[in-house]
Amino acid sequence: MAVSDANLPIGVFDSGMGGLTVLAALRQHMPTEDFIYLGDTARLPYGTKSAATVGRYAVQAANVLVQRGVKALVVACNTASATALDLLAKEFAPLPVFGVVDPGAAAACAVTDASGVAVLATESTIAGGAYQRALLAQQPALRVLGRPCPLWVTLAEQANFASPLTNAILLDGVAGLVKTAGTPDAPSVLLLGCTHFPIFTAQLKQLLGEGVRVIDSALTTAAMVAAAMQAQNLVADHGGKAVFMATDGVQRFQTVGAVFMGEAIPDVELIDL
DSSP states (O other): OOGGGTTSOEEEEESSSTTHHHHHHHHHHOTTOOEEEEEOGGGOOSTTSOHHHHHHHHHHHHHHHHHHOOSEEEEOOHHHHHHHHHHHHHHTTTSOEEOSHHHHHHHHHHHOOTTOEEEEEOHHHHHHTHHHHHHHHHOTTOOEEEEEOHHHHHHHHTTOOSSHHHHHHHHHHHTTTSOBTTBTTSOSEEEEOSTTGGGGHHHHHHHHOTTOEEEOSHHHHHHHHHHHHHHTTOOOSSOOOEEEEESSOHHHHHHHHHHHHTSOOOOOEEOOO
């Protein structure tokens, strides 16, 4: 890819709105870059789909972004990163393609202790073992526990954060898996293996107490992408805009998405994959 493409936007996609946490971190790290974000809200969630289906969806979403003209792809979906990253890299080569699994694993390994890491993610991500492999590749003797939390994506997309029911579902998801007074030998590092889950970070910290470190991949992914753009001479010299697309529920995307982004989303284009 030529240096003349440096001022093209960076494409970002997710199954829904969770990837907006990654987009927010990317914009924080790279304020002069333009971005195009696609949320495949019509087919959410990806985490309960087969690997073949996720791969097909991911290629379709990425293809829309590539047709719009982007200089890199960020797969801001843990399920798609875990199951389709190699497929996307091959399909759209030589376009740089970045996932969120390896950066998340690196962030967890940087702060873990002998108690290990507990991974919470979608069914597909846990069953596929992508985080387990990524963590063990960096620390072969690391203790890694994983648990699927299929209801958490739905909770996040509903923006229903503070209800007693949400608290109960969050606690059920981590029961026996992370360090508490009743489980002193459990891991003290909790890795959120889904980009929807960081919306619950403050709540999880309050529910679990100071003994548990809650890690997500957004900031680490953003730092990795920023470094790669620098290394490949693809840093934009002007910009800062973001364009948003969704495959369903535009009005809801604007309302709930603003919570994930931490700022208003003025316009969302409705597209069909």
